[in-house]
Amino acid sequence: MKLLPIERRTGLTRDEFIENYLKPQKPVVFTDLSKDWPAMKKWTFDYMKQQYGHLDVPVIGPDYHKPGPNYMKSQDTMKFGDYLDLIQKGPTDKRIFLWNIFDHARELVNDVATPTISDNWLDKYPFMFFGGAGAVTNLHYDIDCSNVFHTHFWTRKHIILLDQEQSDFLYQHPYTVQSHVDLQNPDYERFPALRKATGHETILYHGETLFIPAMWWHYIVYMDGGFSISLRSSNGLKAQAKGAWNIARHFAIDKGMNKLMGPKWKSWKIEQAEKRASKAMAKVGVEEMEHV
Numbered sequence: 001m002k003l004l005p006i007e008r009r010t011g012l013t014r015d016e017f018i019e020n021y022l023k024p025q026k027p028v029v030f031t032d033l034s035k036d037w038p039a040m041k042k043w044t045f046d047y048m049k050q051q052y053g054h055l056d057v058p059v060i061g062p063d064y065h066k067p068g069p070n071y072m073k074s075q076d077t078m079k080f081g082d083y084l085d086l087i088q089k090g091p092t093d094k095r096i097f098l099w100n101i102f103d104h105a106r107e108l109v110n111d112v113a114t115p116t117i118s119d120n121w122l123d124k125y126p127f128m129f130f131g132g133a134g135a136v137t138n139l140h141y142d143i144d145c146s147n148v149f150h151t152h153f154w155t156r157k158h159i160i161l162l163d164q165e166q167s168d169f170l171y172q173h174p175y176t177v178q179s180h181v182d183l184q185n186p187d188y189e190r191f192p193a194l195r196k197a198t199g200h201e202t203i204l205y206h207g208e209t210l211f212i213p214a215m216w217w218h219y220i221v222y223m224d225g226g227f228s229i230s231l232r233s234s235n236g237l238k239a240q241a242k243g244a245w246n247i248a249r250h251f252a253i254d255k256g257m258n259k260l261m262g263p264k265w266k267s268w269k270i271e272q273a274e275k276r277a278s279k280a281m282a283k284v285g286v287e288e289m290e291h292v
């Protein structure tokens with residue numbers, strides 16, 4: 001697998017962003033898009049604990065994708081304050097995922113501002129993500145196919161992005177937006193097509209925002225315990241329709257078949273992913289021969 005650095009820009013104007021990154025759907029790190037948000041100074045671990053430590057939060061671990069009755073469900077609940085202590089203390093694979101803190105603490109919305117860098121912002125309020133050092137967000141692309149502006153707080157996150165053309169090399173499980181390859185330690189014996197993939201990577205620091213174009217695969221490692229926020233914008237009607245289809249097939253087909261077949265359904269998905277990858281590799285092999 002080849003990984004290229006994602007461009008980092010300071011002072012990017014709206015026109016430049018739209019022309020050079022949004023329209024061509026190319027990722028970029030803004031070093032200063034969120035610099036004036038009150039959240040940047042205010043949202044410390046201590047502040048979050050003091051204000052919202054009493055809330056119950058759903059926590060997920062590495063079993064999140066295990067087939068069976070708990071497939072893609074949170075099984076644990078913790079006090080938010082205890083969870084923040086946990087991720088500050090050291091490595092843990094427990095994450096808070098797609099929990100909308102703004103449902104419980106609406107006033108936090110006032111500490112972030114919708115950027116003026118582009119239009120068509122989707123959410124009334126955005127999602128936050130939390131993870132301890134070493135926690136990994138599985139390789140996936142966002143099911144609703146929107147553009148994502150992902151801003152990180154205080155610590156470091158390593159993010160790998162890959163475009164849709166890489167999908168067959170990534171062993172995507174059919175009827176899902178997920179892959180289960182470990183991009184930190186790629187197992188080329190088991191997943192040989194991964195060698196052919198080309199991606200982009202960056203380390204995101206406090207206050208930096210990564211533009212993840214719609215439908216780009218992302219794999220995220222929390223290098224330290226920390227948290228992030230995602231704002232989303234529509235990538236047009238076609239992408240929204242694709243998003244609706246993704247959501248329908250996830251709930252109707254993937255979750256339904258998991259309920260019916262459990263681990264057998266997962267085995268079938270793995271088999272299909274391997275077939276597609278072999279085909280994609282064979283195709284690349286032929287193209288390479290033709291260019292000799």
Ligand SMILES: [Fe+2]
Pocket residue numbers: 140141142218
């Ligand atoms: Fe995502």
